[in-house]
Structure formats: C-alpha cells, structure tokens
Amino acid sequence: xxxxxxxxxxxxxxxxxxxxxxxxxxxxxxxxxxxxxxxxxxxxxxxxxxxxxxxxxxxxxxxxxxxxxxxxxxxxxxxxxxxxxxxxxxxxxxxxxxxxxxxxxxxxxxxxxxxxxxxxxxxxxxxxxxxxxxxxxxxxxxxxxxxxxxxxxxxxxxxxxxxxxxxxxxxxxxxxxxxxxxxxxxxxxxxxxxxxxxxxxxxxxxxxxxxxxxxxxxxxxxxxxxxxxxxxxxxxxxxxxxxxx
Amino acid sequence: xxxxxxxxxxxxxxxxxxxxxxxxxxxxxxxxxxxxxxxxxxxxxxxxxxxxxxxxxxxxxxxxxxxxxxxxxxxxxxxxxxxxxxxxxxxxxxxxxxxxxxxxxxxxxxxxxxxxxxxxxxxxxxxxxxxxxxxxxxxxxxxxxxxxxxxxxxxxxxxxxxxxxxxxxxxxxxxxxxxxxxxxxxxxxxxxxxxxxxxxxxxxxxxxxxxxxxxxxxxxxxxxxxxxxxxxxxxxxx
Amino acid sequence: xxxxxxxxxxxxxxxxxxxxxxxxxxxxxxxxxxxxxxxxxxxxxxxxxxxxxxxxxxxxxxxxxxxxxxxxxxxxxxxxxxxxxxxxxxxxxxxxxxxxxxxxxxxxxxxxxxxxxxxxxxxxxxxxxxxxxxxxxxxxxxxxxxxxxxxxxxxxxxxxxxxxxxxxxxxxxxxxxxxxxxxxxxxxxxxxxxxxxxxxxxxxxxxxxxxxxxxxxxxxxxxxxxxxxxxxxxxxxxxxxxxxxxxxxxxxxxxxxxxxxxxxxxxxxxxxxxxxxxxxxxxxxxxxxxxxxxxxxxxx
Numbered sequence: 001x002x003x004x005x006x007x008x009x010x011x012x013x014x015x016x017x018x019x020x021x022x023x024x025x026x027x028x029x030x031x032x033x034x035x036x037x038x039x040x041x042x043x044x045x046x047x048x049x050x051x052x053x054x055x056x057x058x059x060x061x062x063x064x065x066x067x068x069x070x071x072x073x074x075x076x077x078x079x080x081x082x083x084x085x086x087x088x089x090x091x092x093x094x095x096x097x098x099x100x101x102x103x104x105x106x107x108x109x110x111x112x113x114x115x116x117x118x119x120x121x122x123x124x125x126x127x128x129x130x131x132x133x134x135x136x137x138x139x140x141x142x143x144x145x146x147x148x149x150x151x152x153x154x155x156x157x158x159x160x161x162x163x164x165x166x167x168x169x170x171x172x173x174x175x176x177x178x179x180x181x182x183x184x185x186x187x188x189x190x191x192x193x194x195x196x197x198x199x200x201x202x203x204x205x206x207x208x209x210x211x212x213x214x215x216x217x218x219x220x221x222x223x224x225x226x227x228x229x230x231x232x233x234x235x236x237x238x239x240x241x242x243x244x245x
Numbered sequence: 246x247x248x249x250x251x252x253x254x255x256x257x258x259x260x261x262x263x264x265x266x267x268x269x270x271x272x273x274x275x276x277x278x279x280x281x282x283x284x285x286x287x288x289x290x291x292x293x294x295x296x297x298x299x300x301x302x303x304x305x306x307x308x309x310x311x312x313x314x315x316x317x318x319x320x321x322x323x324x325x326x327x328x329x330x331x332x333x334x335x336x337x338x339x340x341x342x343x344x345x346x347x348x349x350x351x352x353x354x355x356x357x358x359x360x361x362x363x364x365x366x367x368x369x370x371x372x373x374x375x376x377x378x379x380x381x382x383x384x385x386x387x388x389x390x391x392x393x394x395x396x397x398x399x400x401x402x403x404x405x406x407x408x409x410x411x412x413x414x415x416x417x418x419x420x421x422x423x424x425x426x427x428x429x430x431x432x433x434x435x436x437x438x439x440x441x442x443x444x445x446x447x448x449x450x451x452x453x454x455x456x457x458x459x460x461x462x463x464x465x466x467x468x469x470x471x472x473x474x475x476x477x478x479x480x481x482x483x
Numbered sequence: 484x485x486x487x488x489x490x491x492x493x494x495x496x497x498x499x500x501x502x503x504x505x506x507x508x509x510x511x512x513x514x515x516x517x518x519x520x521x522x523x524x525x526x527x528x529x530x531x532x533x534x535x536x537x538x539x540x541x542x543x544x545x546x547x548x549x550x551x552x553x554x555x556x557x558x559x560x561x562x563x564x565x566x567x568x569x570x571x572x573x574x575x576x577x578x579x580x581x582x583x584x585x586x587x588x589x590x591x592x593x594x595x596x597x598x599x600x601x602x603x604x605x606x607x608x609x610x611x612x613x614x615x616x617x618x619x620x621x622x623x624x625x626x627x628x629x630x631x632x633x634x635x636x637x638x639x640x641x642x643x644x645x646x647x648x649x650x651x652x653x654x655x656x657x658x659x660x661x662x663x664x665x666x667x668x669x670x671x672x673x674x675x676x677x678x679x680x681x682x683x684x685x686x687x688x689x690x691x692x693x694x695x696x697x698x699x700x701x702x703x704x705x706x707x708x709x710x711x712x713x714x715x716x717x718x719x720x721x722x723x724x725x726x727x728x729x730x731x732x733x734x735x736x737x738x739x740x741x742x743x744x745x746x747x748x749x750x751x752x753x754x755x756x757x758x759x760x761x762x763x764x765x766x767x768x769x770x771x772x773x774x775x776x777x778x779x780x781x782x783x
Contacts, residue, residue, distance in 0.1 A: 120289065
C-alpha cells in the first residue's frame with residue numbers, strides 16, 4: 001500500500017535550505033574574494049587632503065571600510081538574481097519540491113547570505129583598523145572614529161544585514177520578473193533610468209526613504225515590510241510558471 | 246585616489262563580479278567540495294570575530310585625540326592676533342593664561358653688547374616679535390616663543406610645531422624659522438551603515454585647516470638700546 | 484486503485500501538439516514501459532506526470548492529485564533522466580547522502596552497495612562523468628529512492644550492455660522485494676520486455692495501444708510467401724505492415740485474431756507463419772509509411 005503520509009511544506013523547505021546552503025557554498029568564495037579586494041582598495045584611503053603655508057604642510061588621509069560593504073551589496077544582488085536562473089533552479093528537480101518550497105529555501109539561503117555578508121563586511125572594518133594600527137605610525141592616527149565602540153559595531157552589522165536583505169529582495173524580484181518575461185531584462189533598467197531622470201524627486205525620495213532614516217527601529221520596520229512585500233510578490237509570480245528544464 | 250576614479254573602479258569591479266558569475270567554468274575545473282567551502286567561510290568568519298577582542302585589547306594611548314572644543318582656542322588666538330594688530334599688547338603673564346596659546350620654547354641669552362639689533366630671516370613672516378623691558382639691568386635676554394592654535398579638522402597639533410632657532414651674537418638677535426615641517430594624519434571614517442544612525446557624516450569630511458601664528462616674547466634689560474631697523478612693523482616694543 | 488490517471492490530455496507548444504488527447508490509466512505496483520518513436524511525446528508525458536509541466540488541456544491525476552507544483556506528488560515521485568543536475572560542490576557520495584533525506588523510503592545500504600558494485604569514484608564530480616556513468620549513477624538514485632512512483636526516462640542512455648543488464652536485474656530484484664509503480668521509457672524494447680508487465684505505446688502524441696506484454700506478444704503474426712498467394716489471402720483485411728523483400732515474395736504483419744480460423748489454410752498455401760518480436764511490432768505499429776526504409780531505396 002502506498003504511503004498516504006502528507007508531506008509538510010516547512011520541513012521540505014528546511015531540507016532544501018540545508019541542501020542549498022551546501023550546494024551554493026561556492027558563492028561565498030566570491031564574497032570573500034570581493035571583500036578582500038575591497039579591503040586592498042580601502043588600504044589606499046578614500047581621500048587625501050593637504051594644505052599648507054610657508055612653514056608647514058598638513059595632509060590628511062581618510063580611510064574607510066565602506067567599500068567592503070558596497071562590494072558585499074553587489075554580491076548579494078547578483079547572488080539573488082543568480083538563484084532565479086535556470087541553471088540554479090535545475091538542482092531542485094531531483095528533490096521533493098514545489099514552487100513555494102523552492103522559493104522559501106531560496107529566501108532562507110539569501111537571509112543566511114545576508115547575515116554572513118553583514119557580519120563579515122562590518123568585521124572587515126575591524127581588520128582594516130588592526131592593519132592600520134600595525135602598519136601606520138600610530139601617532140598619526142586620529143583616534144576619533146578609529147576607536148570603534150562595540151555598540152557601533154553591532155549597529156553596523158545589523159544595518160548592513162538589513163540593507164542586504166532589501167537588496168537581495170530587489171535582486172530576487174528582478175530575477176523572477178525576467179523569468180516571467182524576458183522583456184523585463186530591458187524594461188527594468190529602462191524604468192529605473194527613466195524614473196531617475198524624469199522623476200528625479202520621486203526617485204530620490206524613494207532612496208531617502210531608507211538612507212535618511214536615522215531611527216534604527218523605524219529603519220528596520222521599513223526594510224522588513226518592504227522585503228516581505230518584495231519576496232511575497234516574487235513567490236506569487238513564480239508560482240504560476242512551469243519549471244523549465 | 247580621486248573620487249571619480251574610485252567610483253569608476255567600483256563600477257568596473259561590479260562588472261567583474263557579474264562576469265565571474267556569468268561565465269561558466271571550464272570543463273576541466275574541478276569545483277571545490279562544499280565541505281571545503283563551509284570550512285573556508287567558517288574560518289574566515291572565525292578569524293574576523295577573533296579580531297574584535299584583539300582590536301579592543303590594543304592600547305589606544307598613542308593616538309591623536311581630537312579636540313573637545315576647537316572653537317574657543319581658535320577664537321582666543323584670533324582675538325590675540327587682532328589685539329596685536331590694534332597695538333593692544335599682552336603681557337607674558339597674559340600669554341601663559343590664554344587658551345589656544347602655547348609656549349614652545351624658553352631661552353636665556355647673555356648679552357655681549359649694549360645694543361640689540363635684529364636679523365629676521367626669510368620664512369619668519371608669521372612671527373610677531375614683542376619686546377618688553379625688564380625692571381633691572383641684568384645683562385640677560387629672556388626669549389619665550391609662543392604659538393597660537395594650529396588645527397586641521399578637529400586635530401590640534403600646535404604642540405608638535407617646532408620653535409624657531411634663536412641666537413644672540415654681537416648684539417644681533419637672529420631668528421630662523423625651523424625647516425618646513427610636514428604633518429601627516431590618518432583618519433578613519435566609520436562605515437556609512439553606522440554613520441546613518443550616529444548623526445555622523447560618512448562622506449568625506451571637509452577638513453578645514455587653521456594655521457598658527459608665532460609670537461616671540463623677548464624681555465630685555467632696562468637700559469638696552471634697541472635698533473629695530475627696517476623691520477619696525479614686525480617688532481613691537483611694549 | 485490507479486496511480487496515474489490521464490484523461491484527454493493535450494500538451495501543445497504553440498501550434499505543435501506534443502501530446503494529443505491522450506487517455507490511459509496505470510495501476511499500482513506495475514512496471515510499465517512507455518514506448519514510442521523519437522518525438523512521440525514520451526519525455527513530455529513523463530515530465531508532466533512528474534509535475535514539471537502542466538497539461539494544456541485534459542486532466543492528469545497522479546495519486547489522485549494534479550501533479551504540477553504539488554508537494555505531495557513530488558514526495559512520492561522521482562524522475563530519473565540524464566538531465567538531472569546536481570550541485571558542482573557535491574561529490575558523488577555527497578549526492579547520495581544529501582538527496583536521501585528527501586525520500587522517506589530511501590535505502591542507503593542499497594544505494595551504497597550499488598554505488599560500490601558499479602565502482603564509482605566517490606570523489607568524482609557529477610558534471611564530469613561520462614554519459615553512461617551518469618545514467619548509471621542516476622539510476623542508482625532512482626532505485627534506492629524506492630519512490631511509490633519511479634519514472635525513468637531513457638535510463639540506459641550510454642550504458643554498455645553489461646551495465647544495462649545489471650541495471651534491469653537490480654531494478655527487477657528491488658521491485659520484487661519492494662513493489663512500486665515504475666514507468667520506463669526506452670527505445671530498446673527487446674532488452675526491456677523481460678521486466679515489463681505492461682506496454683504503453685504512443686505515436687505522435689496519441690495512444691497507440693496499452694496492453695500487458697503477454698497480450699502484446701500474442702497480438703500479431705508475420706506471414707511470408709509468394710506475393711500473389713499472400714495478397715489474395717489477406718485481401719480485405721487490415722495489415723499492420725507490408726514489405727516486398729524480394730521479387731515476388733511478400734511479408735505482411737497482421738493481427739492474429741483476423742486469421743485465427745484460417746491458420747490451416749495458410750500452411751496449405753505454402754505460406755510461412757512467423758512469430759514477430761515486440762520490438763518490430765512496435766516499430767510497425769508506429770510506422771509512418773507502409774514499406775519502411777527500403778521504400779526509399781526502391782524508388783527511381
């Protein structure tokens with residue numbers, strides 16, 4: 001007699017999530033590489049200012065680990081798009097799956113990637129400080145933002161994770177839309193460029209909606225709600241199509 | 246690195262990352278096992294986390310502390326210079342008390358002549374020479390050099406400025422500015438992700454510089470004859 | 484109870500109909516061979532049953548549910564073909580251990596034993612395997628998963644004949660111990676017929692016939708002999724196949740039931756009655772032209 005045991009969506013999604021973590025683990029190498037490259041660029045400083053008069057000259061080199069975070073943002077964007085491609089979708093075929101479990105496990109993977117990316121990219125800032133500490137003349141280092149409060153480090157990590165969640169959502173939706181119709185490959189960039197040129201104010205206020213929010217709880221709320229919406233739409237859209245092989 | 250160049254670079258790297266994803270690896274390439282990937286990423290994260298306590302264990306005493314309040318010293322030194330310009334001269338006691346004015350040398354010379362003339366060498370255009378007569382004739386000249394507040398951004402590095410070289414020979418006081426000094430500072434901006442919630446501006450700060458003036462305070466014996474020569478406007482007798 | 488129920492199913496890609504009003508039922512715990520020429524719609528049908536694609540029209544039910552995008556059906560079904568993709572970061576042994584948690588009845592001992600028997604390199608990457616090894620490896624997954632519905636699409640592609648025989652034996656043995664519904668599509672019916680119970684023959688997206696192998700074997704006979712005699716004999720009867728293999732000699736394939744009473748008559752007239760292999764029969768049944776490839780060379 002065949003088994004009539006119903007399968008549980010969540011437990012299947014969880015199994016797929018574990019499978020995908022292992023399957024896509026090579027993606028993390030790309031992040032490591034991107035972060036290390038960004039760190040090398042950061043060691044050059046992001047700006048150099050000098051001034052002087054007849055008797056002395058002063059130069060200030062400014063350093064920042066922000067580039068590492070920017071690179072990690074790029075990484076999560078392309079990782080999210082990548083997950084929706086045929087090549088990556090195909091590995092679900094030999095497994096027990098349906099569209100929802102596939103999406104849930106993808107989202108689980110992306111969230112893990114965001115947490116990992118958020119931690120590592122913020123912690124590379126710590127590495128940058130330590131490298132500066134040992135390679136530069138310490139009496140030249142301005143302590144001000146060099147000394148990193150632990151609470152600030154935690155803040156940085158959580159904000160980076162939130163941004164990455166948002167970006168991964170946008171990447172995932174973009175990928176799903178291009179699955180619905182290839183026309184979106186052209187439409188999406190066109191719309192983004194169009195809005196940014198023609199409706200500069202709307203576009204900017206859309207960006208400012210996140211980047212100018214200075215209250216962490218509000219920012220978190222904005223990001224979480226937006227991400228849920230984006231991922232929700234992605235699941236709904238991809239639930240209609242056939243798994244192409 | 247200029248701003249534009251770094252942005253261009255960023256763009257190129259972004260493209261490079263996309264292409265790393267896009268192109269399929271060659272057939273002979275044997276992909277790394279997931280166990281190795283997990284190990285490598287775990288190690289990476291582990292090392293980074295280990296760095297956090299290390300960072301906090303590093304002594305921070307060598308660093309340049311930034312000024313709590315740079316406005317007051319700057320105002321006070323500007324005020325002083327203004328007074329000098331308007332012929333309101335401070336006494337030495339005043340200079341020691343003023344904020345933003347630092348004494349960086351103190352010397353005493355035996356006088357070998359009854360006259361004193363001056364040799365202000367090129368490079369000392371920022372030096373204001375104040376001469377005060379002492380109440381007695383002890384045959385000694387006391388020279389103190391002062392420097393007013395020197396800032397770049399929030400950093401007060403007035404104390405690092407070398408005093409001029411002063412010598413008294415044959416009734417001639419020579420003032421020679423130190424060699425051109427170069428100061429280098431390294432500052433670190435917090436990540437923009439932290440700056441957004443810390444009321445900090447993560448974009449590159451405009452580091453305004455405020456340059457110092459020097460005051461040479463000379464106390465001479467009461468009866469010394471002083472010859473200011475052509476430099477009368479830069480040497481004031483109180 | 485029927486595991487697969489297919490009613491009037493059509494699948495079209497634009498103007499092209501891959502499946503055309505196909506209806507059949509497949510019962511529980513049977514090994515069915517899905518036979519058809521290239522492009523007959525075998526893979527389309529199997530993918531549809533596995534839930535990868537949706538029927539355009541008609542109703543398809545697997546385990547009484549529509550299979551498309553259905554988690555319950557997916558849990559009870561496994562679809563094995565040579566397009567199965569596994570992550571590059573998995574070694575062959577990793578694949579066996581990582582796929583296992585998804586299938587409730589997965590038997591690791593069997594999987595490992597088969598894996599060792601076919602002497603695979605545990606550290607090899609799936610994407611670097613040869614076609615035959617890949618098919619063999621995928622088949623191990625198919626057998627070891629012990630899914631209530633196991634679908635093999637051309638499982639023996641690239642396998643050498645020794646491995647093919649081993650595969651059929653392994654499949655049959657495990658099936659006898661753990662009965663389940665198995666669907667196999669293949670070109671090589673001659674090797675397959677030993678293990679098949681039913682045959683579903685499709686042609687151009689429509690069902691040609693769906694019969695137990697035993698019945699199919701008894702379906703038709705070939706008759707060979709003098710052209711004139713034979714033609715008068717079969718006149719008015721429906722021929723499955725007709726071939727003029729030498730001048731004045733004719734070979735026809737005809738349903739047995741049509742000549743049941745006239746067997747004696749056949750022999751008296753000097754005609755030869757020949758058994759016909761299933762393989763040939765299926766080719767004749769789905770043949771597009773009467774005379775086969777020889778006609779091409781006879782013309783002109």
